[in-house]
Amino acid sequence: MIYLKKFTLLSEDVEYDMICSKKNIFNNLYPLRIFSEKEFRKIEFEPITIFYGGNGSGKTTLLNIIALSIKATKRSVDKKGELFEEYVKKCNHELINQDNCKEMKFISSDDVFDYLLDLKAINSNVNRRKDELVQEYYDYRNTSSEKTNLKQYEEIKNKYDSNRMTVSKYVRTRLRNNNIIQESNGETALDFWQQEIEDNSLYIIDEPENSLSAENQLKLKQFIEESVRFYNCQFIISTHSPFLLALHDAKIYNLDSVPVKTEKWIDLKNVKVYSQFFKELSEEFE
Missing domain, CATH: 3.40.50 (Rossmann fold)
Incomplete structure (x- = not known):
């Protein structure tokens, strides 16, 4: 069709x-x-x-x-x-x-990743960390470069990444358990498409x-x-x-x-x- x-x-x-x-x-x-x-x-x-x-x-x-x-x-x-x-x-x-x-x-x-992340968050504290990172992402986006402490490498990097990444990618690259998808049920991502x-x-x-x-x-x-x-x-x-x-x-x-x-x-x-x-x-x- x-x-x-x-x-x-x-x-x-x-x-x-x-x-x-x-x-x-x-x-x-x-x-x-x-x-x-x-x-x-x-x-x-x-x-x-x-x-x-x-x-x-x-x-x-x-x-x-x-x-x-x-x-x-x-x-x-x-x-x-x-x-x-x-x-x-x-x-x-x-x-x-x-x-x-x-x-x-x-x-x-990103929709697939968010789906998998939300499932994992049911039995972990990833959801809390995800929310913190989302807030961090928007905080850095709304902070001017002049106000960023240039002596702090992580702040410079976070400011830069918040401007060039989507919020989903920003969260994904900073989660400690970044292989969350691989550790979840191998069929979960496929289930997403079938649903x-x-x-x-x-x-x-x-x-x-x-x-x-x-x-x-x-x-x-x-x-x-x-x-x-x-x-x-x-x-x-x-x-x-x-x-x-x-x-x-x-x-x-x-x-x-x-x-x-x-x-x-x-x-x-x-x-x-x-x-x-x-x-x-x-x-x-x-």
């Missing part, structure tokens, strides 16, 4: 007009130029569509643009700024089969492989394929996991290429690296 059929990003000309009108207002022009420089405008979706690329390729940005444009629900509201919102308003999309669509939802990797995904729905998912072992990534792959085949779901996914890139009949946009193009999963660089690695060690498996 397809609910989001097409999406059109801004052209270079439209972005140029925005830059000219806003250059004296905004120092940060994000998300302008990210996709126009890759000659990437028109996206046509299949029941499973994947955005592949390395860090900084724009995968997460693209998912956020699409989710905000179609008004997909999110667990947490993350303000991207006035320029980002204006960019989204100028994008075009085509939705179909809306009478059959129960929900359109955006799910980030979140319902029939007749559209899901925009950012790197679902996070927190999942290779075995559970394969289970998630099967679950997604069955949700499409039997339960009329549509998925738009960002990933570089070779297991999820192998999703049956997935349409893959390679955001590392210029111009952006669709490719078979076996032709992607990340998959080829894995393939070559195991070929070189094939004798070890005999």
Whole structure:
């Protein structure tokens, strides 16, 4: 089933007009130029569509643009700024089969982490520490650099991290038990996806492989394929996991290429690296 059929990003000309009108207002022009420089405008979706690329390729940005444009629900509201919102308003999309669509939802990797963290907190003091770190995060964000004691390395680092990280990442990197996910039930992260995904729905998912072992990534792959085949779901996914890139009949946009193009999963660089690695060690498996 397809609910989001097409999406059109801004052209270079439209972005140029925005830059000219806003250059004296905004120092940060994000998300302008990210996709126009890759000659990437028109996206046509299949029941499973994947955005592949390395860090900084724009995968997460693209998912956020699409989710905000179609008004997909999110667990947490993350303000991207006035320029980002204006960019989204100028994008075009085509939705179909809306009478059959129960929900359109955006799910980030932070959502999975928060779910796992909350479960662990039931029988530990992590929840208390998490709240303290959240408060610490906002305290540092609201503290000017001039008021920070520059003799204290940790304060400088915390101030810097609070400005460049999301609150979830800030908490995660500071929890003493940072391997909390690995110590929890190995099926818990997979359970999250099985609880979140319902029939007749559209899901925009950012790197679902996070927190999942290779075995559970394969289970998630099967679950997604069955949700499409039997339960009329549509998925738009960002990933570089070779297991999820192998999703049956997935349409893959390679955001590392210029111009952006669709490719078979076996032709992607990340998959080829894995393939070559195991070929070189094939004798070890005999």
